[in-house]
Amino acid sequence: MFTDRTDAGRRLLERLPDLDPETTVILALPRGGVPVADVIARALGAPLDLALVRKVGFPGQPELALAAVSDGPDPQIAVNREVARMSGLGQAEIQALADRQLEEIRRRRELYLKGRPPVPIEGKTVVVVDDGVATGATMRAALRLLRGAGAARLIAAVPVAPPDTAAELAGECDEVIALETPVHFGSVGAHYRVFDQVPDGVVTEILDGYARSDQTAGR
Numbered sequence: 001m002f003t004d005r006t007d008a009g010r011r012l013l014e015r016l017p018d019l020d021p022e023t024t025v026i027l028a029l030p031r032g033g034v035p036v037a038d039v040i041a042r043a044l045g046a047p048l049d050l051a052l053v054r055k056v057g058f059p060g061q062p063e064l065a066l067a068a069v070s071d072g073p074d075p076q077i078a079v080n081r082e083v084a085r086m087s088g089l090g091q092a093e094i095q096a097l098a099d100r101q102l103e104e105i106r107r108r109r110e111l112y113l114k115g116r117p118p119v120p121i122e123g124k125t126v127v128v129v130d131d132g133v134a135t136g137a138t139m140r141a142a143l144r145l146l147r148g149a150g151a152a153r154l155i156a157a158v159p160v161a162p163p164d165t166a167a168e169l170a171g172e173c174d175e176v177i178a179l180e181t182p183v184h185f186g187s188v189g190a191h192y193r194v195f196d197q198v199p200d201g202v203v204t205e206i207l208d209g210y211a212r213s214d215q216t217a218g219r
Helices: 005-015 033-044 079-089 093-114 137-147 163-169 198-218
Strands: 023-030 048-050 053-058 061-070 077-079 125-129 153-160 173-179
Touching: 005 033, 005 153, 023 033, 033 048, 033 125, 048 093, 048 163, 048 198, 053 079, 053 137, 053 173, 061 079, 061 093, 077 093, 077 137, 077 173, 093 153, 093 198, 125 137, 137 153, 137 163, 163 173
Parallel strands: 023 048, 023 125, 125 153, 153 173
Antiparallel strands: 053 061, 061 077
């Protein structure tokens, strides 16, 4: 049980390998992953940016992940094949649902980053952080995007994940760090004492702080 996302970030930090802040980028999955990643990035002195990925919900059950779609010039879709079989939807229908989420990705990029360009990741060690994963569809989409964008080393770091999801993620990156992998998973929030929604304003405030630090440092 984690106290809150700050506690989860501190505990994840303890499990990370030795990383050079000059060659490392921390990427958070918004919104819940941002406070977790903030703890890690500040401690390491590494840049923090977003991995903008959206869940594609099962029609009529939006919390159930049918797939996930990621940002970028060539958006990647990671389909949850078991849920897709259950839905009976074809590839074109899933693509149409994913296209709707791309609009939300564009809105979030403008809201959170205010036109700032992404932190370069080519040739870097990239640590992708969330506050937990269930099906892992969103994290898988992010990892595929980042691998295609030239990340030299990919680490997925989460406080909690089902054991089968953690094993699946291992096929998409170089290392998975999952602090807890309970067989009886339930939900991500069930493993936190405090699991409030993270408002857009908190995400923006955290990222603005890094932008100001970069300007002060002349980067």
